[in-house]
Amino acid sequence: MNKFWVIAADVYKKNVRSISFLIMLLVPFILGGIVYVAGYFGSQSGEVDTIGITSSSTELAESMSEAAPEDYEFQVVDSQSAGEEDLSDEKIDALFVVDIEDNNQLNGTLYSESNMGQSVELTLQQTLNTIQTNMRAQELGLTTEEVGSLNQPANFEQQSVNFNDAEEMEMGEDDEDFNYAISFASTIILFVFIITYAGIISQEIASEKGTRIMEVILSSTRAQVHFYGKLLGILLVAVTQMVVYAAAFAISYQWVKDIDVIKNFIDSISLQGIFGTFLMFTLVFLVLGVFIYAVLAALCGSLVTKTEDTSKVILPVTYLSLIGYLLGISLASFDPSNIIIRITSYIPFLSSYLMPIRLANETASIQDAMISLGILVVSTVLLTMASAKMYKSNVLVYNDKGLLATLKQSFTLMKNQ
Structure with a gap:
């Protein structure tokens, strides 16, 4: 267990202290600053x-x-x-x-x-x-x-309702706009984090395998311990980035809360809408989504013989994430009741994108979300255990004949162990 934490701490410190992590951390702040400055000077400009x-x-x-x-x-x-x-x-x-x-x-x-x-x-x-x-x-x-009077538009509004034990309809608080904004933002954040950390974790594992130092490492610790340590270290880096952004949002809120648009938006939602069940489910799906893709990326990275081939081997991870992202941004946003969205919202790797959007549009119940979440948790655990078991064979396979040949050789070694 001590070696596990040593490996995780080493991976975490190395990545957090890197220039690339600092740049990745600052990019959203820089872009936000540019947008703010441009908007400020645009509003101050008297030119028409x-x-x-x-x-x-x-x-x-x-x-x-x-x-x-x-x-x-x-x-x-x-x-x-x-x-x-x-x-x-x-x-x-x-x-x-x-x-x-x-x-x-x-x-x-x-x-x-x-x-x-x-x-x-x-x-x-x-x-x-x-x-x-x-x-x-x-x-x-x-x-x-x-x-x-002819040009006056008709009035239209949507009202959220619920039914009590006596089956009487009661008016509820409509937080649909807030929920949709959160689900839309989580879809984008999930895609960015997956693409970013899939590359980092696969590169982390492939670099050691490419230098042929893996045999020395595995002589002093078990392959599963090394795998879990690497995985935890990278996930802690992702959590650190999330915490920094959450802290920055909490601090910046003091400056933006008095802006009319922000103030009106906050007044239109309730505390239950902010800290309610929907947000909790969204955060859990977000974290598990990053985790399951990180496991798959780590598995793909262990199949690489040369470090420069890392970008090629994680293409399945990229394409799978892109499918979920496109389904969430396009089809799920405009037609959350579509049969494709309803089915894929229960499929691991895709449910993290789609189920929060269905919850936001109230086309899925809490029970549906729990079923989808249960499937995702079980799939994540099974994939992690299988990946850790295959890792011992994968990291010792050096094959230049391609990904399929490497997988075949890895399965052969695993059966003989």
């Missing part, structure tokens, strides 16, 4: 886009100019040729030419030297639609109030 507007109807051009949002400045120009001259002299950022056809059909064309972005295009499209609607309403003899 100036768009020249010309039309055969001066009244129409003036109407659009008066309807300009705060982020834009619409400037009426006398003609298209005058607008082109202003655009050439950079007096305006773009030229919007509006033509009127029969039946008050408006056609708008935006001219600019560079792409103005979808935000500008949508703004102009909405402004044009509003004016066209008003023109046709006047033609039909409708008042402004009547047009407003």
